[in-house]
Amino acid sequence: MISDRLKEVILKELELKEYDLKDETVASEVPGWDSLNHINIILAIEKAYGIKFKGLEILKAKNIGDLQKLIDSKNPL
Amino acid sequence: MPQAIDFQKLLTLLTYDKHDPLLFGSSLFLFFFMFVLIVQRLFSNQKALRIYSLLFFSLFFYYKAAGIYLLLLVFSSGFNFYFGKLIYTRKTAFQKKIIFIIALLVNLGLLGYFKYTNFFLQILSDLKLGTIEPLQIFLPIGISFFTFKALSYVIEIYLEMIEPVKSFRDFSLFIFFFPNVLMGPIDRASAFLPQIEEDNPITKEDVGRAIFLISCGLIKKYAIADYISLNFNERVLDYPLRFTGVENLIAVYGAALQGYCDFSGYTDMALGVGLLLGYKLMDNFNRPFKAISVADYWRRWHLSLSTWLLGYVFKPLQISLRSLRKIGTAIAIFVTFFAVGLWHGPNWTFIFFGVLHSFYLIFGMFTQSIRKTITDKLKITGTKFHHFIKWFFTFHLLVLTAILFHSPSLQYAINMVQQIFTYFHPEVFPQFVQAYTTVFILIVFGYLVHFLPASVEEKAQNLVIKMPIVFQALLLMVVIWIVVQFKSAAMMPFIYFKF
Known part of the structure; x- marks a missing residue:
């Protein structure tokens, strides 16, 4: 389940008003989430949650559900 | 009077000749492929025989193009199969990383030796850092394609995208498969191997x-x-x-x-x-000349290579340099497209080709x-x-x-x-x-x-x-x-x- 907070961070970075982000959503499906923007989204998430990902952790995330799990594992609150 | 079969000529046709690989469209390929299809049809209910015969035909196809360097293809298959398993079964992230780096070094080392040794010797000579005569190195045809294909397997295991395949036979078919062994597409293990399983x-x-x-x-x-x-x-x-x-x-x-x-x-x-x-x-x-930007072009041209480099070179670099923001992305673009140029061959025209593409993309981004x-x-x-x-x-x-x-x-x-x-x-x-x-x-x-x-x-x-x-x-x-x-x-x- 994708949290409202994560949705908000991603949609704000992509300048999207509304988009239904699900666990199985992959980056390429979301308008504007291209290979150049990818890093801005990662940086925005790190800043919003005050966490730091390892490179390999991000590469292993296949979809937004994986990204949510990764955030939860670093920030249990 | 029926003519007797000239076995000597037949043998010559079936023997490696560096000027005469089995080109798609040649009459010999047509006969070869007809024969392959007949054998596949004969074994339509026996999956194992179908796969073994396809392995044999694929090895023959590669032998016709590269002769004894067929052994390199066999080595690539054995090495990557074994190292894929090794990465998967290691317990700690550190061990996995070490094994993965060894696999990368061996694959890229072989590619580098066969393809770029003389190019680097020439650079050393041009820079007056020493004059070493060019070595007599045979370039095994298709090496860039099958090396990247095999590498995708170990990378996908390292990134936990797939589990190692159990059968060495199936993995070898992925590496040897004659339609894509010489010139791609650089298929991914995660897309090809399940097809063998599903049959x-x-x-x-x-x-x-x-x-x-x-x-x-x-x-x-x-x-x-x-x-x-x-x-x-x-x-x-x-x-x-x-x-x-x-x-x-x-x-x-x-x-x-x-x-x-x-x-x-x-x-x-x-x-x-x-x-x-x-x-x-x-x-x-996907109709590359319809592209409306250079980035769009790379989403339409040689996709099996561009997505490979995007996933396994550009992204890791971009992520590790993310604190530099756009500068980091620019460096990642430059390195990736330098690799695109170099991948095409040991020639400055190809390197400048890649570098020019990187400039286009960096300029476009800024x-x-x-x-x-x-x-x-x-x-x-x-x-x-x-x-x-x-x-x-x-x-x-x-x-x-x-x-x-x-x-x-x-x-x-x-x-x-x-x-x-x-x-x-x-x-x-x-x-x-x-x-x-x-x-x-x-x-x-x-x-x-x-x-x-x-x-x-x-x-x-x-x-x-x-x-x-x-x-x-x-x-x-x-x-x-x-x-x-x-x-x-x-x-x-x-x-x-x-x-």
């Missing part, structure tokens, strides 16, 4: 699609690419100063089309041959907002005119890289550009059309078909799929007849063979 039957749709693809591939390669290359492009590219700017410009448009028709023609045939054997290979092209502001002010953002302008600039930026890609050396490329800008002479154009009518018609035809809406191709493909098998066979015969009419005395090797 889906070949449908009527697969056969129809295969006939369509093979027909398109034959026409692209032999009727367009080879014809315009032999009869015009090569003459201008080899002696740009003997021709006016207008002829140089047409040769450049022709070279871009030739490159596309040569490589995508091979890919179409590989996809078709794969389908007739029951395997769906990765799509490699000017994105300025360009948006300008088009907003001019009120053309999103209009058809805007789309046309973007396409026009992109197309000509790409054509400029095509000069580098196809020229024998940098000086030739510079000469071509100079001729276009300083010795144009448009009045020569009617004479060109008169002297090279067929070449001109083929270039126009090639681009026209390229720019047709994708729906037209889809409709044509569906038409072939729905045809009775007799008409499909007839279509293929007509295509072969057309190709024979165009075919010159000697077949041209595929451009991407040397990579």
Whole structure:
């Protein structure tokens, strides 16, 4: 389940008003989430949650559900 | 009187000859492939025999192209199969990382040795850091393709995208598979290996699609690419100063089309041959000259390589340099496209080709907002005119890289550009059309078909799929007849063979 907070961070970075982000959503499906923007989204998430990902952790995330799990594992609150 | 079979000649035909690999479209390949299909049909209910025979045929196909270096392909298969398992079974992240780095070093080390040793020796010599005579190193055909294919397997295991395959037989088929071993597509283990497991039957749709693809591939390669290359492009590219700017410009448009028709023609045939054997290979092209930006082009051209480099070179670099923001992304783009250039071969023209693409992309990234502001002010953002302008600039930026890609050396490329800008002479154009009518018609035809809406191709493909098998066979015969009419005395090797 994708949290409202994560949705908000991603949609704000992509300048999207509304988009239904699900666990199985992959980056390429979301308008504007291209290979150049990818890093801005990662940086925005790190800043919003005050966490730091390892490179390999991000590469292993296949979809937004994986990204949510990764955030939860670093920030249990 | 029936003629006795000349076994000596037959043996020669089946023996490795470096000048005579089994090219798609050659008559020997046709016989070879017919034989493969008959054997596959005979073993239709025995999966194991079908796979073993396909392994044997694939090894023979590679042997015909590379001789004893077939052993390198076998080594690549064994090594990566074993190291894939090793990465997966290690307990700690550190151990996995070490094994993964060893796998990378061995794969890239072999590729580097066979492909780039003499290039680096030449650089050392040019920089006066020592003079070492070039080594006698044979370049095993297709090494860049099968190395990247094998590497994708260990990388996908390391990134936990797949689990190691249990069967060495199945993994070897992934590495050896003859339709894509020499020139790609660089298929991914995660997409190919499940197909062996599932063993889906070949449908009527697969056969129809295969006939369509093979027909398109034959026409692209032999009727367009080879014809315009032999009869015009090569003459201008080899002696740009003997021709006016207008002829140089047409040769450049022709070279871009030739490159596309040569490589995508091979890919179409590989996809078709794969389908007739029951395997769906990765799509490699999506009308690249329709691109409206250089980034868009790389989402349409040589997709199996561009997505490989995007996923396994660009992304890791971009992520590790993310604190530098756009500068970090620019460095990642530069390194990735330097690798694109180097991957194509040990030649400065290819390296500059890659570097030029990286400059385009970096420039595009840094000017994105300025360009948006300008088009907003001019009120053309999103209009058809805007789309046309973007396409026009992109197309000509790409054509400029095509000069580098196809020229024998940098000086030739510079000469071509100079001729276009300083010795144009448009009045020569009617004479060109008169002297090279067929070449001109083929270039126009090639681009026209390229720019047709994708729906037209889809409709044509569906038409072939729905045809009775007799008409499909007839279509293929007509295509072969057309190709024979165009075919010159000697077949041209595929451009991407040397990579």
